[in-house]
Amino acid sequence: MTISAAIQPLRKEDDHLTSRQARLDYRNGKTGSTAGVASGFVQGNLAILPENLASSFHRFCQLNPKPCPIIGMSDVGDPRIPSLGLDLDIRTDIPRYRVWRDGEVIDEPTDVMAHWRDDLVAFVLGCSFSFEEALLDEGLPIRHIERNVRVPMYRTNIACASAGPFAGPMVVSMRPFKPAQAIRAVQITSRFPSVHGAPVHLGHPQSIGIKDIAKPDYGDAVPVEPDEIPVFWACGVTPQAVIAAAKVPFAITHAPGLMLVTDLKNKDLAVL
Numbered sequence: 001m002t003i004s005a006a007i008q009p010l011r012k013e014d015d016h017l018t019s020r021q022a023r024l025d026y027r028n029g030k031t032g033s034t035a036g037v038a039s040g041f042v043q044g045n046l047a048i049l050p051e052n053l054a055s056s057f058h059r060f061c062q063l064n065p066k067p068c069p070i071i072g073m074s075d076v077g078d079p080r081i082p083s084l085g086l087d088l089d090i091r092t093d094i095p096r097y098r099v100w101r102d103g104e105v106i107d108e109p110t111d112v113m114a115h116w117r118d119d120l121v122a123f124v125l126g127c128s129f130s131f132e133e134a135l136l137d138e139g140l141p142i143r144h145i146e147r148n149v150r151v152p153m154y155r156t157n158i159a160c161a162s163a164g165p166f167a168g169p170m171v172v173s174m175r176p177f178k179p180a181q182a183i184r185a186v187q188i189t190s191r192f193p194s195v196h197g198a199p200v201h202l203g204h205p206q207s208i209g210i211k212d213i214a215k216p217d218y219g220d221a222v223p224v225e226p227d228e229i230p231v232f233w234a235c236g237v238t239p240q241a242v243i244a245a246a247k248v249p250f251a252i253t254h255a256p257g258l259m260l261v262t263d264l265k266n267k268d269l270a271v272l
Helices: 017-027 051-063 129-137 179-189 238-246
Strands: 041-050 070-073 097-101 104-107 120-126 153-159 169-177 229-234 250-254 260-265
Touching: 017 041, 017 260, 041 051, 041 070, 041 129, 041 238, 051 070, 051 120, 051 238, 070 260, 097 238, 129 179, 169 179, 169 238, 179 229, 238 250
Parallel strands: none
Antiparallel strands: 041 120, 041 250, 041 260, 070 120, 097 104, 097 250, 153 169, 169 229
């Protein structure tokens, strides 16, 4: 699914071609997991809320920076976020969306033009796909990429700090590693605090409320081999669990695993 494979080398003026082309493809109806798409570029989780809830959600993100690191935010009613991409349109540039009413998903369209309102504020949150590039560069295997499926994600018993109506469980994403690989993964991802940073839990999924690791709440199951341990990172799908728990009257999110591709560079997010 990597769009950049056929574009070598990139000229300096074409530096954002792969990210821009990904957005154009999704704007024109392409769907599917964005894992591995537009290598080198930051992807983001999406939460769109009415203005009267935006300040509470912003506070929720500030109180819960591991699952909800804000990397971009729109003005009220504006579908653009120029800091993430000059031609970006938040209404059309994601492979698939979720539209929520009273905490329930009522639609999963490929664009939200019909649902857009002048009082909406879009939040883009950091995504673990950014640190996956660093893991791959170190030779660590990423099971869901190898199998071309969505990363498995789980609701946990880890409570988020509440803000206004927003409260609920943290969602985590999981990648299996051998113990030595897991240690290296902790070291690598600790350098990326704006895209979830270090894991929140290693091994023993029952300890964080996951009853069956073969049955993720979002995404697709991947096998954990006998010599591997599951490693869990805070996940930007957390707002969806919170929106459901709070029964928010109206919201729009991305479909889990189908992210917004931005023009930010993963390498620029690393803390040395």
